[in-house]
Amino acid sequence: MLSERTLFELRDLRLAGDSKGNAPELLVMIDTLFFIDRQRAFPLTPELCLERLSSLLSYASGKTGKRLRANLASNVIRFLQRCTDPTVHILQNVLLQLLNNDVARSATTSWKESYIRLAIAGCLSPENVGKVQSFDEDFSSSSPIFSDEFGLVCSWSVGTRLEWAGLFLDDDVDDTQVIPALDPLWNMIEKCPGYGGFAKRALQVAAQRLTEIHNGSLPYRADGAFDGAEIAALNRASRYALRRDEEWMNDVMMRLLPDASVAPTSAKTAPSQALAFDLAKAIATFPTPEAITALREANRVVRHAALAKRLRRELGAAERELPFWPERALRIAAHKKLNRAQRTTLLNALEGSFYTSIRFTFDHWRNLSQCYPGVLSLFESLVWRVTIKQKESDSFIPRFHEDDTFRVDCLDASGKCMDPFPDSAKVDLWHPSEADEEERQAWQRYAVERRLKQPFRQIWRECFAAPDSATLSPYPYQTLSVKPFAGLARKQGWVNERDGCYYRLFGPWRIVLELSDRIVPGSTGIVEIKMLKLFENTSSGLRPISFVEIPTRLASEMLRCVDLLVSVATIAEKASVSLPPAERTRRESAAMSLAHERTASAMTQLRREALEKLFEGYDTRIVFDGHYVRLDNFAIHLGSSVVFHKGERVDFNIPDQPRSAQLPWLPYDEALLERIVMILMAIRDQMS
Template sequence: MELSPAARRLLALMTDPAAEYPATWPGRAELGPHDLGALLPFAYRAPATPAGTSARFMVEDEARERQPAFTPESCAELFAALVDGLATRKWADLHLGAASLVRCPDGPPLAALAAPARTLVRFLLDTGRTDQPYALLAVAGLAGCDGRDDDGLGAEVTGTIEAGRGPIGADELRLLASWDAGHRALFLETLRNRSYGSPPPLPGVWERLADIPGYTAFARAALETAAARVAAIHAGEIPYRADRAFEASETEALGRAVRLALARDEEWLPGLLTPLLTGVAVAPGPARTLPSQALLYEIARAVEDFPTPEAVTALRAARGATRHAGVPRQLDRMLKRIDHALADRVEVAFRMPDLGFGPGGVLRVPAGEHTGVITIGDDVELTWQRGEKRFRSVPAAVRRDHPGEVKHLRQQVQQVRRQLTTLVRALEGGYPGETVHPYARWRAEIADHPITGAVAGRLIWEFEHSPGRWRSMMGAEPRDAAGEPVAAPPPDAPVRLWHPARAPLAEVTAWRDRVTGERIRQPFKQAFREVYLLTPAEEAARFHSARFAAHVVAYRTLYALFRQRGWTSSMLGPWDGGGEDEARRVLAGGRWRVSLLHSYLYGETEERAVTGRIRFHRKVSGEWCEAPLPEVPPLVFSEAMRDVDLFVALTSIATDPAWTGDDDGHRDYRHAASSAPLSPSAEVRRDALARLLPRTAIAGRCTLTDRHLVVRGDLRTYRIHLGSANVLMEPGDVYLCVVAAPAAGKGLFLPFEDDGRLALILSKAFLLAHDTDITDESILRQLKG
């Protein structure tokens, strides 16, 4: 196959020891999939010259990010390269060799690969290099493809790597050994721990694995065996040893079994998953350990890959059951990512049981002469009734005579809260993918559902009433932003969550007025949601945004927020490779990816970093390709920028309320950030304050300017920046270090869950409006100068 000009240049650099380091390099985008497949064998053999090594790294880096394609000739050449120099290297990347077998559209040359496969497997067995067991098994499957006997090589490989695998791992290994080399190579694509040089997993690999005879049956049998083992541990039939219920290979095999079942949405899985997860999460006795922390987290990672409501509910039940101090925190972080991922599986995301609740989200359970009533509204509330009399706490007679019903109802409350948390995060997480539902299904599964309806009724939806034209609505009996009834659309009309980025300004204003006026507390920020539009500077830059660059941030807090919001990032610090990284988040059902460059600041008294550029990639044929900003869908762009704005708002050192004005080398940055033009999040905050302040007792002392809330006290006048919440005192713009008491402004209605900044600004305003009542000496000293 003819190579591209860029590939020919790289080939020359990797094959000519005398090649000089070029002044310019070919663009990565100029390399096609077959170019990469043809170049990889030469990268494996490249001379250790500056030009050859750099060309090799470029090819290998591209192959790790993209999907190379192989011809039969380049596939054979790769295996020959793996053999060449084997005695010197003492190792070969069998994962890369096996990957070529399933990336060869014309079929790999099996007969030609048999001899090098025998050489590779024999050498690695003789030298004890069995650290790639499944890749060794895959390559061993080629040994007899030339018509010769494999001399027992396959059986030797199986016997060598079977030791210590545990019954479930051994069963999986024996099944794989019965497959041909191609199926074994496909199995490798499912592994989390593949070699550094491996390309990304093939798209649709789990569906293809399910088509191989025997594996789906193995997955179910393995999970049944695991559940039975855990039950036997809790029954005392198997001695309990903390974190030793399963061997490492068994944990990996069970993780694959769960992924396969979740990907296929197998109906038998929930019945197995719930007892298995709760069983591995808690010790059979009073100990705070658990039978298998590793399996618990492995299943959680599988659920993150293929979430279903039932699996999320099972994980939350395990989280509630465990007695281990650290497990709930880790599961909480994982569950936040899972809830976002659930939004992209539209076919299963809103499948929730009604748990016996009736219309309006009410469940009544008799307990003697009393009745326990669970009501779903802004929160899930359990009350008690006896005739017309209502009790907020459990009546003594019920507590004494019906402890089982009390326990059951409390568990129901927690289960409903878990389901609503999952639903809210899934709904909000679906914004970038612009998830839509047919009206009839939306009505049945969301709006009229006795549990989810309480959430859906406080959100704004819109339906397409003619091609390209949408009408917004809210409530069980839908009304528009003006409060007028909305006629039901046809059953097949598309319905989606309303977003202010798609609405005219007048409609956004009307919805904000209605939400505030009717005191509707939305499950997440929707009517007041920030909108981030592409700027002329970003259009000119084309491939990157510097909108949130050059902010000095508290690094550990930033890293924690990355994990909380579903971004992946390597930890930075004063070690090799710890100076810079791109945090990444995948959006819109895996179709888009955003990245934020950030760099570690050395020589600081505290751990800090500085933010850099933002880039977007789209997935094309399984590869991430950098996209020009104007081609990024508006909601993908806006929601990604919203995350980054949140990161800066919560971690910038300019917003540290404890800063006293001492110079730490960043005084200029703090001053500029504290008085900077408002970001979209701060603009929304200003809009909310304009609606909320007139309803407060301090309204006469407050004035909103373009960037500040000005509060008139009796001692001084104060300017609170709407972005940073920093306070400057007049006259002289003197910085005031003040940490407002949480009780200030307590009970004030807020129409959405905020990052805390709106509540902080209001609490400071209440405090400073009555500055003569302040008794804190540290604040009084500043006020008096």
């Protein structure tokens, strides 16, 4: 490791090399060494800090300092953060010179300049802090919300102000894509004294301002309700309140977001598109049922086409994120009667718990069903898993007694009542990937015998084994149509990185799908899947991991999402016409073979099991043969519902109302399953 003195000797070498216009390799090496030095977070004595700040000042003042001028503010703040005492008198002169040298010029927005200058001036005498405050009063007088936040920051300690300013130095960081538990900005906000009071005041003032714009008390100007500094402050305040699930936020958000999204006139504009989008992003990151309701209302009333598109996207993201906050999600069921939107959100949250492996104690789980009547019927239609003291788990379906005791009977797959569970036992939703074949078959028989109707596919859910690798190529030569692939990927929450990769976040995990080509807006044609990768988001960045390192159900759900994308977008029979005939034939054959094998092993196999149990004892002429179900001279493919008669493909038109008395009960909702059943019933009608 280089000593402090050696680094400054290298600085002199760099100055000499740069002034003579030679030794470019030396310049690159020294720049790299200074970057490494900045990354080393060891403390600096005031003397060493003075040397470094003086060096920065000399670089920024001369012609040789143009490279460092852009990073001057970042380096000053970082050196002061590492200084053991940034307020000592020996630093006063150089800090004043840096302030006079426009140290914050590299900041991209004026509100960031204000915080950087305040943090640096805070290391000086009180009169210098006053100068910075007066410097920013003219700016913040037109931004009362930002002025309130700025005044709060002024009351913090020197170290806290330096830390606060340091959070705004990296403009290339997208804070909305950071995992909440690893995000330094929101973690710091929660610890800052007085920030909760500011957040409440700021959001209430913003809601009141929008109310006055809509009732005509204030003039309306498109995108003029708030300036950039206020929008940034409101973004931080809203994320603080949503993350802490503040009760007062529910009413404020219901007023704030819809009013920010639609003009008080009939114009297709909005008082503040930027604020509406930031609030929607905040809800997608820290969702609550009440905030999602506000976002849904804003999506209903918005007239601006581009903003409407973004609100719809964030609404879907919020509903996908809500299962990761189970206590919030269950608040939807606080009422006995749920409207359609509330029921959809609740079902999405329950199904999304497959991704999270969230567990309750048995006592807590039972109380939830008592406190939230809206979940009672849902709980009784789902299979649950109970684990007692980390031992082998059991699965059950509950039957609640709505009396004073509110007892619950737990039935196993044979319908027998199980022994009572202790209150400390852990309960979560049962997932078929964590059960053996015998247990899965038992619950499927239970569902068929009792005509169990589930709110989403659970007992009949597809299962995928976790591959023992962080990277794999599950669909070689699989040809996908770009348009349906991109549309479904966007709807499901996949993010297009524009470099031939799509990724989707599942809590702290990121699954990446690599394609053969980039997909940009308006793209058409085909692409092929190259690789599937899995990463874990950590404080030090993305870490490649294998699928066996994550919970079994989560691995199965990830692969199920990928399989759905591939199944919808696959066009294996239409390979690229630009390929040579031999290569096109080879890829078509490989893709068809793989798709045939994959489909039979998951979706089609599950469909066959459902039909076998459905038609057991119903008609002995119905026979299952591999990937087909046969009746007389007809054969129906279980993966596509294509009908063959005596070996030849035929177009089969299903009558609107088959003559059969009643369509058999279906174990789960699926268009393809229903079509196969209707074709079988229509063939039976023809034969009768």
